[in-house]
Amino acid sequence: MKRVDMNNDNQSGEAEKRKLVFISHSANHDAEKAKCFQDFFLKAYKGKVDVFVSTTDGIACGNSPQQTLEKNLISADVIVVLLTPAGIKSDWITFEVGFVAGHKGKIIPLLLKGLSLENVQKPIRDFFQIKDITKENALAEAIAEISLAVNDVCRADLSILKNNLNIEEKEAEKSHSGVALVPALGSRGRGRWIP
Numbered sequence: 695m696k697r698v699d700m701n702n703d704n705q706s707g708e709a710e711k712r713k714l715v716f717i718s719h720s721a722n723h724d725a726e727k728a729k730c731f732q733d734f735f736l737k738a739y740k741g742k743v744d745v746f747v748s749t750t751d752g753i754a755c756g757n758s759p760q761q762t763l764e765k766n767l768i769s770a771d772v773i774v775v776l777l778t779p780a781g782i783k784s785d786w787i788t789f790e791v792g793f794v795a796g797h798k799g800k801i802i803p804l805l806l807k808g809l810s811l812e813n814v815q816k817p818i819r820d821f822f823q824i825k826d827i828t829k830e831n832a833l834a835e836a837i838a839e840i841s842l843a844v845n846d847v848c849r850a851d852l853s854i855l856k857n858n859l860n861i862e863e864k865e866a867e868k869s870h871s872g873v874a875l876v877p878a879l880g881s882r883g884r885g886r887w888i889p
Contacts, residue, residue: 720781739846767794804833
């Protein structure tokens, strides 16, 4: 569900729609990880992007969970899928990924600590470029893709998210001191990489 904010700089007087990131996760096991990502995105995009996490945003009493999820999935500019040992067994993640794929939405699956690519089920393993965020620069690449999807620049240090998620990169040498390389958005959505 996208919120509409009035932008005082908008000379046409039209409301500007905020971008939405949907975080798909195992509600029973990965709510804390999803909250870490939600907090990071809200800080990284300086509140210009909404982030939907079912376990923190909740589903109003009397509302259908499926309808609430569908409404937010349709509105989402990008869905970030947290693949964990519990996540790959979640029927809701399977539903959410299938729903977004059917609507040609942007899906970014993230392989978190404790799971190997071989354990990820089809069709996720076969149809999407999964980012193993324990590998060097993979988290930075994923954040760059998310930044492009929401048409904004990430303004937060990735080391904060890595520490909160307890991520130790598999590669010994880390570049850019934990700061993500993100696209600097220019005219027509094209950009250049900045530290």
